[in-house]
Amino acid sequence: MKKRIVSFVIDKNLDIKNHLIQLDYYKGKFSSRKRRKNDFYDKLLKLSPKKSGVRIRENIGRFYLPNKRKILTSISKDVNSEWIKIETVYFKRLEKIHNHLFPFSHVKAVLSTAGGFGYSTQGRWFATSMTQNKFIAIDIAMHELMHFMFHKYYWDECAKKGLTWKQIWNIKEAFTVLLNLEFSDIRFQTDYGYPEHKNIREAIKKSWKKYHDFDKALDSAIKVAKLSS
Numbered sequence: 001m002k003k004r005i006v007s008f009v010i011d012k013n014l015d016i017k018n019h020l021i022q023l024d025y026y027k028g029k030f031s032s033r034k035r036r037k038n039d040f041y042d043k044l045l046k047l048s049p050k051k052s053g054v055r056i057r058e059n060i061g062r063f064y065l066p067n068k069r070k071i072l073t074s075i076s077k078d079v080n081s082e083w084i085k086i087e088t089v090y091f092k093r094l095e096k097i098h099n100h101l102f103p104f105s106h107v108k109a110v111l112s113t114a115g116g117f118g119y120s121t122q123g124r125w126f127a128t129s130m131t132q133n134k135f136i137a138i139d140i141a142m143h144e145l146m147h148f149m150f151h152k153y154y155w156d157e158c159a160k161k162g163l164t165w166k167q168i169w170n171i172k173e174a175f176t177v178l179l180n181l182e183f184s185d186i187r188f189q190t191d192y193g194y195p196e197h198k199n200i201r202e203a204i205k206k207s208w209k210k211y212h213d214f215d216k217a218l219d220s221a222i223k224v225a226k227l228s229s
Contacts (some may be wrong), residue, residue, distance in 0.1 A: 004087060005102065006109050006141065008079040008128070010072045012057075012064050014110040018127035019056045020049065021118030038115075060113045063130070072130075076111060079134040083109075083141070086186045090142060093182055094149060098214050102145075103152040109141050119144050121151045135188035142183060143176050143191060150175060154218060167225045174200035174221060181208060200224045 026041045040059060044052040064072070091102055104124050111130035117140055119126035126144035128137045150172045158168040174197040180190055193201050200221050207213075207220040 003105070004084070005091060005105065006083060006087060006107050006145070008076050008083060008109040008111055008137070008141075010076050010130075011108065011110050011125075012060070014108070014123075014125055014127070015060060015112045015114070015130075016053055016056050017120070018110060018112045018116075018118050019060070019114045020053060021127075022114045022116040023052060025116060025118070063113050072111075075130060075134075079109075079111065079128075079137050082134050083138055086138070089186055090145075090183065094145065097178060097182060098149050098153060100149065100153050103148065107145070107148070109137075109144075111137065117144060119147060121148055139188050139191070142179055142187065146176050146179065147172055158218075158222065161222060163222065163225065170197055170200060170228075171218070171221045171225050173197055174204055175217075177201040177205050178208060181205065196228075199228055 023041050023044055026038060027045055044055060047055065062068075095101055106124065108125040110125055110127045112127040113130050114127065117127040117129070126141070126148075128140040128144065130137075155168055155172070158171060163171075173194060176191045176193060179187060203220040203224040204217045207217040211217070
C-alpha cells in the first residue's frame with residue numbers, strides 16, 4: 001500500500017503559528033480583498049511576537065479542552081478519510097501539470113481555528129480549516145499544496161528574472177486558477193483567487209488552455225505581473 005503524503009492533524013502549536021502568519025497578513029495587507037475587521041488581531045499588533053503567541057494560545061484554548069478531544073479526533077478522522085479517496089489522483093495530476101515530482105514524502109495539514117490559512121515549506125506543514133466542513137478543508141489543502149510546488153521549482157527562477165518578492169507572490173497565488181481547470185471533478189468549490197490577481201490568472205488560464213505547458217503559462221504570468229506592478 002502506498003504511503004500517504006498528507007496527514008490532517010490536530011496540533012495546537014502549529015495552529016498558533018498559523019494564527020501568527022495570519023496576523024502578519026493582517027498587518028501587511030497581502031491582499032486587496034477587504035479583510036473583515038478583527039478586534040483581536042488589532043490588539044495583538046500592539047504586542048511583541050512572543051506575547052502575541054501567548055495571547056493566541058489563551059484565546060484558542062477553549063477548542064483544545066479535554067472534553068473536546070473526542071470531537072477534534074472525529075474531525076481529523078473524517079477529513080483524512082475523505083482525503084484518502086483523492087490523494088493519489090491529486091498528486092498524479094499535480095506532478096503532471098508541473099512536470100516535477102512533489103518535493104516532500106510527507107506534509108502535515110494542520111486543522112486550524114484561524115479564518116485564514118498559511119504554510120511553511122521548511123516546516124513541511126500547511127493550515128486548513130478546523131471549523132468548516134471537511135470538503136472545504138480538502139479544497140484548501142489542494143490550494144496550499146500547489147504553493148509547495150511553486151516554492152520548490154519556480155520561486156528562484158522568477159527571482160533570477162528580476163521579479164520582486166511581491167510580484168512572485170502574486171504569480172504563485174494566481175496559479176491556483178489551474179485547480180479550476182484540471183481538478184474540478186475532485187473539488188467541491190471554485191478557487192476564486194484574489195481580485196488583484198485577476199489579470200495574471202486570466203493570462204495563465206489562456207496560456208494553459210492553448211498549450212498545456214506550465215513554463216509557457218509562467219512566462220505569460222511574468223509578463224502580466226511586471227506590467228501590473
